[in-house]
Amino acid sequence: MLILLMDMVKVNAVNGVNVERLSDRLLVYLQSAMGRDVTLRDIRTFLQIEPGSKDDQNLRTQMSSTMVIKKIVKPSGKNDGVYKVVVPVEPVKWWDDDSQEPLDFRFPRCYEDDTEFGIED
Numbered sequence: 001m002l003i004l005l006m007d008m009v010k011v012n013a014v015n016g017v018n019v020e021r022l023s024d025r026l027l028v029y030l031q032s033a034m035g036r037d038v039t040l041r042d043i044r045t046f047l048q049i050e051p052g053s054k055d056d057q058n059l060r061t062q063m064s065s066t067m068v069i070k071k072i073v074k075p076s077g078k079n080d081g082v083y084k085v086v087v088p089v090e091p092v093k094w095w096d097d098d099s100q101e102p103l104d105f106r107f108p109r110c111y112e113d114d115t116e117f118g119i120e121d
């Protein structure tokens with residue numbers, strides 16, 4: 001996911017000056033906030049966006065639709081501008097494991113005389 005975020009961030013050079021899009025700066029911020037709750041107010045402060053501006057509307061659109069669809073953030077569900085930045089996980093393919101070691105199950109036993117309960121049959 002971190003690599004995916006960094007691949008998505010592209011900086012364009014115009015006349016020797018680096019120009020970043022709002023979405024690129026947003027992805028950089030979300031990468032640093034991985035696993036935490038973020039609010040639109042915090043993002044506005046970090047990205048130096050004035051409330052009510054066009055960039056603010058773009059930010060709201062990016063967070064409420066684009067980032068949710070890409071599963072980068074998850075909204076709180078209260079329509080309060082709070083989002084959880086999702087930590088990427090990769091599935092573990094346990095069925096493709098090459099080790100042939102059997103699992104060592106410890107079934108319940110009586111602590112007084114160490115007799116078994118008959119579950120292991």
